[in-house]
Amino acid sequence: MLFIPGANPKQIMFAATMGADSVIFDLEDSVSPLEKDSARILVRNILSTLDFSAIEIIVRVNSLNSPYWQADLDEIVPLKPAIIMTPKSETPDDIKTFAAYIEQVEEKHGIEKGSVKIMPLIETALGIENAFLIGKSSERVVALFLGAEDYSADLQCKRTKEGNEIDYARKRIVNAARACGVEVYDTPFTDAHDDEGIWADAAYAKSLGFTGKSSISPRHVDAINISFSPSQAEIDYAYEVIAAIAEGKAKGQGVVALKGKMIDAPVVLRAERTIAAAEQLGLGRK
Amino acid sequence: MNKIIKMAQVGNVDQNADCVIVIEPSENGNEILLESLVKAQYGDAIIASAQDELKKYDITNAKLTITDRGAIDCVLRARLEAVIKRGMGV
């Protein structure tokens, strides 16, 4: 997931070619208050004219406490972006407010109700505590997203490259998202110019259970993609698991073991997910 | 008929692939001044888009000064729409 500032024509135009699966077009923090009007028109025009079919389109609108969020949704929802990212999501009511307005715009433009999803950006202490409730607040919510810059400010501590200050939030948001059955994405790495640090940060996020990670730098997209892709060993093992299960079933065995280890339901589920991810990345077996 | 009531500007100065547009009220109907890196290749197309956007908003008293650094049409039109709305005081 790559953040692209909504006031920069060149970056928006080339967003689909940066290698990210999803692009977050930002109307919020990267756009000055004086350019909110022009940025939303710019994003709307470019997204509706150029071919972005290769990526998942996410638009970060302005927050509920700003005077801009409704106008943002008026312009953006008719384009049928995959997801609206709602900043400063703190309570289930916040999401319900966004969802209700999105529904109005959908209706007005004859878009099937519920087609535009929501990804709450959780970036305050209260939001983290409410993460599970936020995840459950609307059928539209498909993923939770951790925003560490505002969050660490809210904690009144310094944002560091090591990220100890966001460790609780990371673990809590992953747990909440999984409890709700939605995906969960990690905050951008702090230093856009550190091409080494991103690898460790992405690997750590993956180890905690995040589905993926975002970036504000196109240079970090490959590191994130590679870090979150299943390794060849993981893919091979997943196929072995599925083959063993199929063989066990054919033989009528109740319990199946692979290399002396019992394969239980979670192992199978993990294998299926690995294969699905591998196939999506073109790494699967035909 | 809509009116341009004030001067307004939009676009990133000195950024390639963008354009800066200034709008102001005009007494002689619509006037369009164009400076562009790609005037030879796209000058006519840029003027046509500007006239089209003015027509869309039913504007007949705009003086547009476009300084284009190679904006593609959908960017140009986004800038036109934004500056027209600002000039109308919307």
Added chain:
Amino acid sequence: MATKVVSNLKEAIELAKVTDGMSISFHHHLRNGDHVLNMVMDELAAMGVKNLTVNASAVFDVHAPLIDHIKNGVVTKLCVNYMSKGIGTHICKGIMDTPVEFRSHGQRPADIENGRTPIDVAFIAAPTSDTMGNCTGKMGKSRFGSIGYAMADAMNAKTVIVITDNLVEYPLTCASITEDYVDYVVAVDEIGDPNGIMSGTTAQTRDPVRLRMAQTAVKCIEASGLLKDGMSFQTGAGGATMAAAMYLKDVMLEKGVVGSYIVGGISTASVDLQKAGCFRALQDVQSFDLGAAADLLENPNHIEVSGRRYSSSIGKSSCMNNLDVAMLGATEIDVDFNVNVHTDSNGIIMGGSGGHTDIAEICNMAVVIAPLFRNRLPIVLDHVTTVSTKGENIDVLITESGIAVNPRRQDLKEKFIAAGLNVKDIHELKAMAEKICGVPQPAPKGDKIVGEVFGHWGEHVDYIYSVPDKE
């Protein structure tokens, strides 16, 4: 002790007996910081010399006074390998009766040597020289590194004048051009402005589109099968091509591949690759920055090569003969893969082939890196404004939106597809750009020939035409 030092430039010119109709030469290692060409031309103009041919390996905006010398009849013919836009704009107004001759870096020394463009007097700016004319670009306050493009001038001109701002005691032990070729030495305050010497097209890019294309380029090298021990590599000065060097380093280290050499314009990025053990040697005809210049002085595996040895067809071989992969730029490319690096889309001269033509002609895989469109102008056209390098010599075009392979290189195309790269037909790339930008109207073209482009073998490639004044 004998000395060739004369009291000033005027005296050197008088001793060299520069007269009407002669051909004089300059190198461009001081780039846009050069003072020497202007210094010499002003002196010649003051002496009333007319009808000169100026053969300079390149001219930059700093050389704008040349325009007046042309208008006043002091200069009536130019031979260059590159011309920046500030000068090109004037040339395209048709101020010269004789078209400017554009050569490649390899063909310039060949034509000087074979007598097609003989040189009467060569003026060689040298950051350090001793009193007998042993000189180098590797040290001194105006140091620029390799002096490769001046070597043909020194060896073939009837008279050679070295101009330096760092005169040292005889003998200079690390001379690049040696006393046996030099007639006179002149000491001046400043041969150049260090800021201008290292400016230009050599800064490391942060532009994400360029970085993306650079990454793709490295994937293409991997897929081509050329990424193996002994690989040789050429980079130019463009942002994307220099970024490619950076990504190449990562891949080579990861795979433990040790290449043979990097050749051409050498930058700090190239030096890093060599220091990291990715390549055994650097063959340096032009040092792009001070890091490269410093390394040339210290590093025995970083060698200075002449333009002739670099890429000329006149020698028995050149650095091109073993070249595997080259990364090149383009302002335009057409559906037949012809590349333009001479003129912009309005037809105004703003560059030149430099090594482009030589490299593409000989190397195994010549890759052009360019975005699908730049400032609304599609990169792929039906016909380029000026043919600089012929399409038959270009193998691959990399854009951020897809890779086009010359139909002559079916082998590469198959390898790229097998590697999962985003291969498209060049017509498809053209259509994609036109869908976004609209179809460009052709820019108006004048009818006077203002330039002629020659190829790697000295053959005629194309003409450059005047540009009509804007209404």
